[in-house]
Amino acid sequence: xxxxxxxRLTPIDEWEDEATAMLDGVEYNxxxxxxxxxxxxxxxxxxLSDAEFHEKYHEEVLAEFGEDERPTxxxxxxxx
Amino acid sequence: MTNYGLVIDQERCIGCQACAxxxxxxxxxxxxxxWNRVLTEGGDKIDTPSGGYPEDGGSGxxxxxxxxxxxxxxxxxxxxxxxxxxxxxTRDDGIVxxxxxxxxxCRYCMAACPYNARVFNWDEPEQMPEEGTGDVAARPQGVVxxxxxxxxxxDEGLDPACVVNCPADARIFGDLDDEGSTVSKxxxxxxxxxxxxxxxxxxxxxxxxxxxxxxxxxxxxxxxxELDDVSPWSDGTEDVPSEAGxxxxxxxxxxxxxxxxxxxPHVPAVGSGGDD
Ligand code: SF4
Ligand code: SF4
Numbered sequence: 336x337x338x339x340x341x342x343r344l345t346p347i348d349e350w351e352d353e354a355t356a357m358l359d360g361v362e363y364n365x366x367x368x369x370x371x372x373x374x375x376x377x378x379x380x381x382x383l384s385d386a387e388f389h390e391k392y393h394e395e396v397l398a399e400f401g402e403d404e405r406p407t408x409x410x411x412x413x414x415x
Numbered sequence: 416m417t418n419y420g421l422v423i424d425q426e427r428c429i430g431c432q433a434c435a436x437x438x439x440x441x442x443x444x445x446x447x448x449x450w451n452r453v454l455t456e457g458g459d460k461i462d463t464p465s466g467g468y469p470e471d472g473g474s475g476x477x478x479x480x481x482x483x484x485x486x487x488x489x490x491x492x493x494x495x496x497x498x499x500x501x502x503x504x505t506r507d508d509g510i511v512x513x514x515x516x517x518x519x520x521c522r523y524c525m526a527a528c529p530y531n532a533r534v535f536n537w538d539e540p541e542q543m544p545e546e547g548t549g550d551v552a553a554r555p556q557g558v559v560x561x562x563x564x565x566x567x568x569x570d571e572g573l574d575p576a577c578v579v580n581c582p583a584d585a586r587i588f589g590d591l592d593d594e595g596s597t598v599s600k601x602x603x604x605x606x607x608x609x610x611x612x613x614x615x616x617x618x619x620x621x622x623x624x625x626x627x628x629x630x631x632x633x634x635x636x637x638x639x640x641e642l643d644d645v646s647p648w649s650d651g652t653e654d655v656p657s658e659a660g661x662x663x664x665x666x667x668x669x670x671x672x673x674x675x676x677x678x679x680p681h682v683p684a685v686g687s688g689g690d691d
Pocket of ligand 1: 487489493494495511528530532561
């Protein structure tokens with residue numbers, strides 16, 4: 336996907352198509368990856384806290400990957 | 416604390432691609448992949464200008480603006496937050512890195528990176544020459560890889576390969592937490608931007624535009640000593656670095672992945688024209 340000819344950075348409204356293409360054919364849940372990617376940007380720009388992000392996806396990440404080692408885990412968070 | 420960052424002076428950049436090529440060489444980047452690209456604000460291809468050659472007194476322009484782009488080593492890195500197995504992580508010195516043994520190839524980090532800075536090894540990576548280049552081990556099929564700010568060099572007190580090999584001295588690397596560092600001084604003194612600031616990722620790569628800076632001052636102790644070692648003006652008695660004579664000085668590649676031990680693969684044994 337990383338096209339050396341790509342002349343510009345991707346505007347946000349085109350990003351979603353690109354992200355979908357990147358995840359195409361992945362062995363894991365594509366739709367979960369897209370939702371997490373979108374929300375990770377919301378964490379970056381302060382719309383969502385690390386803890387909220389962690390809790391929001393914890394169950395799904397655990398179900399999909401059998402582990403959740405993301406660094407967003409709040410202190411004292413119950414893993415199970 | 417140390418917090419490494421990069422300043423790229425877009426007024427100095429001449430679009431020569433030396434950074435992209437030296438990155439590929441130094442980091443053993445597989446065929447078809449780039450960690451470091453020089454995008455252009457011009458036509459559709461990397462070397463087409465937006466204007467045309469001035470004909471018949473016309474006012475065409477071959478002006479091009481260059482946008483060297485690689486991993487921005489974001490302070491608030493979305494790629495780090497989505498990685499379910501913590502393969503992508505931020506080092507204590509701010510460098511965002513991937514543990515290739517942990518990576519399961521889910522590509523969530525690629526989707527989350529707004530800078531398209533990551534590449535995925537769809538196939539078994541191919542190197543040219545086959546045994547590889549540079550000082551970093553090849554990554555396997557099925558993992559994501561990207562720029563590391565040449566952490567293997569930084570760990571030895573050296574600047575990243577792209578910085579050292581920029582003929583326009585447009586790239587300056589250093590500690591953003593040190594107010595006296597050149598990167599900090601330039602960010603204070605010149606007009607700088609970060610890419611896609613609206614996304615809040617707070618990249619550690621800053622771009623100078625407007626007024627041209629003096630470029631990269633060659634002041635690092637280590638670099639100065641390297642230059643002394645191979646100086647064509649020296650009297651010859653100190654031309655050979657004390658660690659010269661290692662069996663791997665021919666640059667055979669491939670096997671010198673290790674940056675541990677006392678091997679010093681970065682300093683050319685004799686003469687100039689090495690990778691530094
Ligand atoms: S540029 Fe992309 S890969 Fe690099 S730290 Fe930022 S989000 Fe991660
Ligand atoms: S592809 Fe690798 S580094 Fe990226 S999120 Fe998945 S496991 Fe982490």
